[in-house]
Amino acid sequence: MLYKIEEKAGVFQKLDPVEFKDFSSFGKLEKDLENLIANSILDVLFEDAKLMPIFQERQWQAEADIYALNERGELVIFELKRASAGKDAVHQALRYAQDAGQWTYQKLARKFEEYSNSTVSLVSAHREAFSLEHELEPKEINNNQHLLVIGSAADESLISSVDYWKKNGISIDFLPYRVYELAGQKHFEFFALPYDIHKNPSDVKGVLFDTNRSWDESSIWSMMENSRVEAYGDAKRFVHHVHVGDIVFFSHKWCGLIAAAKVKSEVKTPDSETLYRDVEFLTPIPSRQGGKLLAMPFSEVSSTTGKSFFWARTIKVPYLTKNEALELVEELNKYLRRK
Structure with a gap:
């Protein structure tokens, strides 16, 4: 949350919360949010939690928004919601995760080849991405799945649904975002796991x-x-x-x-x-x-x-x-x- 500091005679008096919005407030689509996240997933939003994007959803396909691999070869699935979505959105995301959990290495490799427009094998690209001494075996890819739901920080129903499934042993987390409009410019606030650690952009x-x-x-x-x-x-x-x-x-x-x-x-x-x-x-x-x-x-x-x-x-x-x-x-x- 962003707060304006009320100051009087050089003394900080109180904090006033600043109004925030979501993507729908500006007439933007979920695809706009997806592209914004996908383009910034490595070097801005998840700068220290390394992920290798391998696929984005295709139009008219029953797929999650973004799929990535972590260093262990586990599949990290992103489902993005631009505005209030509710519990049904989590049910949909769980179905995507269930489907993806049954994908073979060959299917994932084909998706990666299509997404990256590269002839490099998925295990070779994964080894290079994470600077591993050896490639993972194909059977080590996609042994586990983790679901990350990104949505408006004001979507209480979505947050409650994620918390329910998390308490029941599902590897799922909610990552809230907020959009602020200050002095005519739009600002995107995002909370990355595990502790929302980001380097200060002003630091060398x-x-x-x-x-x-x-x-x-x-x-x-x-x-x-x-x-x-x-x-x-x-x-x-x-x-x-x-x-x-x-x-x-x-x-x-x-x-x-x-x-x-x-x-x-x-x-x-x-x-x-x-x-x-x-x-x-x-x-x-x-x-x-x-x-x-x-x-x-x-x-x-x-x-x-x-x-x-x-x-x-x-x-x-x-x-x-x-x-x-x-x-x-x-x-x-x-x-x-x-x-």
């Missing part, structure tokens, strides 16, 4: 940022030679997720970390397919003429930081704190200079 953070090798083999040199962090096409939005003062680590697919830099500028748009920010390098800069590209292997990055990153995305969550990022810069400098 460390971000492992992909060089977009799959998009363009030469994109790395655009970044290195022009001192910028850059992204393209559908991934260009991730440039908005780093801010001035953040430390970015350039992650080159199949190699590792090749450089680190501090973000210096606001977002720039050279063309319709590209966004970038200017950076100041904190490590040696790779060169086209340098022969073999030096890189700290991903396994060593995980060992150094003590974290398991979601390698399959442009931005590799979880983020690092400022101190963690500075320590990784120091280790990356040592690694690159001794090679």
Whole structure:
């Protein structure tokens, strides 16, 4: 809940609750809420609870809104409700979970292939996403299902229904959202499990940022030679997720970390397919003429930081704190200079 602080003579006097709304208040559809959640599920809403989205509902199909895998290969099913929905919505979500629990690995793999437009197998993509030493066996995928219902914080009937099934042993949770309209701008409030932990956006953070090798083999040199962090096409939005003062680590697919830099500028748009920010390098800069590209292997990055990153995305969550990022810069400098 958001409260306005009433202040008098420099003293905080009382808290006044601010009115909130849901998606239906603005004439938006559940599909709008679904796309908003799906586009932000990894790097914003669930930045430290890693999930691998593998499928979204199709029109006219009896399916939940979003399906994802966790590190153990368990299926996490999202059902989204833009406005008051009531207990019937939970019954519907339970039916979706029951159906999904009977899906074979082959069926899930086909859904993932369709969703990702990729020929990479589901178990291979899962291994890369969670930086696992070995792929899970197909029989280990979808052994358990967890249901997350996202709805308006004012929907008491929906909350009560979720609580009932949770008390009866069903793996289900309710995640409330609120929409505020302040000074003509809309703000989305969301409560992520397990404790709604989010890093303060104003804090300096460390971000492992992909060089977009799959998009363009030469994109790395655009970044290195022009001192910028850059992204393209559908991934260009991730440039908005780093801010001035953040430390970015350039992650080159199949190699590792090749450089680190501090973000210096606001977002720039050279063309319709590209966004970038200017950076100041904190490590040696790779060169086209340098022969073999030096890189700290991903396994060593995980060992150094003590974290398991979601390698399959442009931005590799979880983020690092400022101190963690500075320590990784120091280790990356040592690694690159001794090679």
